[in-house]
Amino acid sequence: MSLLLKSIIVVDLNSKYNSKKVNILINNGIIDKISSSKINLKNSNTKVIDCNGMMVSNGWFDFRTNFCDPGHEHKEDLTSGSNLASSSGFTDILLMPNTNPVLQSKNDIYYVKNKTENSLSTIHPTAAITKNTDGTQLNEILDLNEAGAVAFTDGEKELQNSDMMYKALLYIKQFDGLLINKPKDFSLSRLGIVNEGHNSTISGLKGIPNIAEEIMLNRDLSILKYSGGKLHFSGISTKSSVDIIRKAKEEGLNVTCDVSIYNLLLDDSHITNFDTNYKLDPPLRTKDDIDALIKGLEDGIIDVISSYHQPQNIENKSVEFNNAENGMISLQTFFSNILILSSKISLESLITKFTSNPRKILNIEDRSIKVGSNASMTIFDSNGSWDYTLDNNISKSFNSPWLNWSLKGKVFGVINSKKSKFNY
């Protein structure tokens, strides 16, 4: 494969070509040449793509995705999910283990890897830290690591048992692995379904107090201090959480965190119409929380923005709010959502939150745009606009509040080593 991207602007803070308009030649999946002047082609089979007006960054990496396969293939499966990922600009996906059965044996890891071997996007499976994600017994973590699980987490289930958390951190430390936990104290949140506040009060929906998240952060950090190891918090959502992590980082703890894209854009006033697309976990919080989360991103306290892609079939959403399942699909709209945020934080700094930072946290090869690098690129147009409709929705599910919105920002193509795909 030989590809020439003509007149494209690089958006990559780790590349010396950042902000420059260049021509990029890729041969056999390796970046061969980058030049602001014309590149003479030796190979007549080189595919030339005119990218005038477009930008290219390091391939996008989503840190929290559910593809529901095996077990819930009616919502999404590895094939539909991989296709969705690459069409949405993602060269890499961190897959949550909350399938049925959960991803917890080397066979499960091989299943994911084999099934996505030919996909353009690389699907990195995580494995459940505890058996069936029930928080009581460790899985065979060394074996799972060997099989290719890139991190360990109970995913949508929070690790409640403090002793289990301690042992998990210690055990994973043996190979410098990463533990991911979603911070939520069960006893304080078990009946809650939305953010506790004015809007939960007038809508009569049971609230989840901020402290359910914050208590868990504090607990986990205390354990981390005691055990050592590497811990990542997934889906922090409150103002105080940002402060807690700020302090922990200042103390030098080996901790990172991510925030879901929806928690940066939407507040809990959306729940008052009982639209189940807004039933999410972590829940939508307040405008104050959003401001603090954005500040946390700017300051580098929050390392990653993740999609929190969680497909649900209509039978699980078109029901009473109390009975609806959590989550929204969010890969396809991710970039458009990022562009909304770019009015507050520069696009190039936002992009590090879903390119270089996730790779750094997972110890995965950095693929910034330089000669000799394995090509991992996303090509996009931040001015283009599109209407998101049922007809062009790629996921098998359609639980998105953005459906029927006119959105800005289009993904033009992705290149992942020798594979590439262009949406035109």
Added chain:
Amino acid sequence: MNKLNNKHLLGIKNLNYDEIDLIFNTADKFKEVLTRPIKKVPSLRHITVANIFFENSTRTKLSFELAEKRLSAEILNFSSLGSSIKKGESLLDTIKNILVMKVDIMVIRHSSPGVPQFIANNVNASVINAGDGTHEHPTQALLDAYSIKEKLGNIKNKKITIIGDIIHSRVAISNILILKKLGAKVMVCGPKTLIPKYISSLDVIVENNIKKALKWADVANVLRVQLERQKEKYFPSLREYSLYFGINNKLLKSLQKDLIIMHPGPINRGIEISSDVADSSSSIILNQVENGVAIRMAILYLLSHNIK
């Protein structure tokens, strides 16, 4: 103004002052009808109303049914404690099955907040919320406010305290919303664990001492302790609750003032309110029930104007 702005009555939060006034004025007229020898008018002769109750109810259901009969509507009654769900049918399927029988108005009660709104978004009929979980109970709030107005002449600047299990109460939320819209001063009183943390965002005073609350108030609306809605323990025992938050004659006498006592029913006698208080001359509990029919007639009548 002679009609409501919306096709549905989903909550007090969707009503404005003029609409509340219109409902009260219409209820006045129907109250007069209810004193006639023949307590029936033909207003809803062409209308079919379905009373769909997914949660237990005695007085609300009877009150709606009677209101519908007094207006000569065709009535369809459906009660199910989630039974169709148990059989695997979704709520929406159940509702759509009822709707194809050509129903114009649906009166819905459900234990999950937002169900009337969810149904209204998905069907063509007018939907009346007859209580949805811990969200709203607009017809109860309308009849409560109407009963206060009837007793005191008007509501503006009157002091009303709502006492008891606020956190599980749709009546409390709807009452707060309507009373604030009508210019009253509102206080909630109860054990701290039964008061939502963010209730003061609704511009109400919070008090935990019952005597202080009663001293302050012109009207005390005493709520039922929703034992059935408490999936976890909110206070140590009913004994302690009745000792510290129950209203009895001795407590009332010690106030040395007139106070109107209300209760949306059904009463846990001896827990939140003693029998001597419930049956005393201060109590307008039975007036509330009587006014309930007139208020519901008014709502049904006004919503029927919006049916094409």
